[in-house]
Amino acid sequence: MKKLSLHWKIIIGMFLGVIWSILSSFFGLSSFTINWISPFGDIFISLLKLIAIPLVLFSVIKGISSISNISLLGRMGFKTLGAYLLTTILSVSIGLCIVNLVKPGAKISLSQRQENNLAYEKWKNGENLTVSSSELNSQNKLSDEKLKKIKNDVDRQKNNSPLQFIVDMVPSNIFESLADNKSMLKIIFFAVFFGITLVLIPEKEASVIIGLVDSFNSVFLKMVDIVMWGAPYFVFALLAGVISKLAGDNPVGVLEIFKGLGIYSLVVLGGLGAMVFLIYPAIMYLFTKKTYSHFFQSIASAQMLAFSTSSSAATLPVTMDCVNKNLGVSTKVSGFVLPIGATVNMDGTSLYQAVAVVFLAQMHMVDLTVSQQLLIVFTATMASIGSAAVPSAGLIMLIIVLDSVGLNPAWISIIFPVDRILDMCRTVVNVTGDATVCSVVESLEN
Numbered sequence: 151m152k153k154l155s156l157h158w159k160i161i162i163g164m165f166l167g168v169i170w171s172i173l174s175s176f177f178g179l180s181s182f183t184i185n186w187i188s189p190f191g192d193i194f195i196s197l198l199k200l201i202a203i204p205l206v207l208f209s210v211i212k213g214i215s216s217i218s219n220i221s222l223l224g225r226m227g228f229k230t231l232g233a234y235l236l237t238t239i240l241s242v243s244i245g246l247c248i249v250n251l252v253k254p255g256a257k258i259s260l261s262q263r264q265e266n267n268l269a270y271e272k273w274k275n276g277e278n279l280t281v282s283s284s285e286l287n288s289q290n291k292l293s294d295e296k297l298k299k300i301k302n303d304v305d306r307q308k309n310n311s312p313l314q315f316i317v318d319m320v321p322s323n324i325f326e327s328l329a330d331n332k333s334m335l336k337i338i339f340f341a342v343f344f345g346i347t348l349v350l351i352p353e354k355e356a357s358v359i360i361g362l363v364d365s366f367n368s369v370f371l372k373m374v375d376i377v378m379w380g381a382p383y384f385v386f387a388l389l390a391g392v393i394s395k396l397a398g399d400n401p402v403g404v405l406e407i408f409k410g411l412g413i414y415s416l417v418v419l420g421g422l423g424a425m426v427f428l429i430y431p432a433i434m435y436l437f438t439k440k441t442y443s444h445f446f447q448s449i450a451s452a453q454m455l456a457f458s459t460s461s462s463a464a465t466l467p468v469t470m471d472c473v474n475k476n477l478g479v480s481t482k483v484s485g486f487v488l489p490i491g492a493t494v495n496m497d498g499t500s501l502y503q504a505v506a507v508v509f510l511a512q513m514h515m516v517d518l519t520v521s522q523q524l525l526i527v528f529t530a531t532m533a534s535i536g537s538a539a540v541p542s543a544g545l546i547m548l549i550i551v552l553d554s555v556g557l558n559p560a561w562i563s564i565i566f567p568v569d570r571i572l573d574m575c576r577t578v579v580n581v582t583g584d585a586t587v588c589s590v591v592e593s594l595e596n
């Protein structure tokens with residue numbers, strides 16, 4: 151019998167995870183799943199993250215030091231950032247078009263929307279700072295305390311200088327940055343600097359380090375293979391845990407969560423689907439002549455992992471593996487383009503943020519003008535660049551987008567109940583976008 155490929159095994163693992171969680175929910179065994187199965191999912195994410203930082207460090211150094219001409223690097227950087235920016239703007243625009251056409255927020259009853267509008271007016275006058283219970287259509291909500299903490303963090307960020315993001319990219323202590331999973335850009339900065347310097351010193355002195363970096367890189371790539379061997383079992387645990395935490399011992403409750411947020415979720419999923427199934431394959435075909443099925447077979451494992459971990463950063467080692475082995479991208483390009491993409495390129499996140507803001511405005515009967523919607527394109531692009539590549543980061547950065555068009559940032563509580571599921575899907579888009587741009591840059595370099 152032909153051996154089943156890894157992505158099929160992962161799909162089966164995910165499917166069984168869903169079935170298991172539904173059954174355990176029906177039989178009142180959710181806490182068993184959460185206590186005894188879900189921890190293996192957490193172990194999987196830790197293993198992937200464990201590999202991600204050293205892999206990024208060594209692959210970027212290896213990539214840069216293999217570029218003999220530094221001006222080539224500048225050109226590649228320019229193409230990479232340009233392609234990332236263009237796909238993000240395209241993605242936000244698609245989201246805005248669909249949400250304005252379908253108007254999911256207007257599907258809610260008129261009386262409910264009038265009530266919501268009243269609450270919004272009160273908030274504008276400074277009377278009602280949180281979200282009233284009538285605006286929330288689920289028990290599964292974000293606690294006010296947590297919301298306040300998130301808002302304080304974002305306010306602190308907003309009060310910084312506009313150049314703060316550049317300041318944040320430059321590490322003052324690389325060992326401190328290496329110990330922090332959120333410091334990916336700092337690590338990339340250090341690795342680029344280190345790689346350029348390696349090119350500038352005499353070859354005789356550089357060769358030992360280059361050989362060492364090469365070997366380290368191979369070790370961490372092999373680690374990805376080893377961890378991926380267990381991926382089908384780990385994703386079973388991950389999905390069983392996520393759904394059991396969502397549903398508890400009341401499986402019907404999950405359906406309840408989607409009540410009222412169903413059309414909104416479908417609009418987000420429609421936009422994300424358009425990116426994954428239409429836009430990226432078309433871009434791939436245009437630039438690399440890779441066919442639809444070849445593209446999907448090549449990156450399916452990375453997509454499945456993005457879906458089950460909700461983290462582009464945790465998926466990064468596998469994305470690198472897929473584009474190198476299956477899409478034929480050189481490590482010189484992937485080592486540079488993918489780590490940057492995992493941190494700054496989030497097409498799915500920006501699309502979701504655009505849809506969410508307009509949906510929330512619609513359900514509060516607030517009309518957004520064309521210039522406000524253009525502002526959403528800008529802020530959603532910026533907010534997605536600023537979002538960390540971890541679960542729910544996009545929801546938190548949504549506060550900035552809501553704030554930019556004068557809406558109540560606390561409204562993120564309204565869409566919080568369905569966030570995890572949408573997060574899983576938008577992370578697939580983020581990872582697919584990174585792999586696409588990486589292949590495009592490769593084709594432009596040759």
Ligand code: ASP
Pocket residue numbers: 460461462463496498499537538539540541542543544545573576577580
């Ligand atoms: N979870 C997403 C990622 O890691 C970010 C987000 O949209 O929350 O790509």
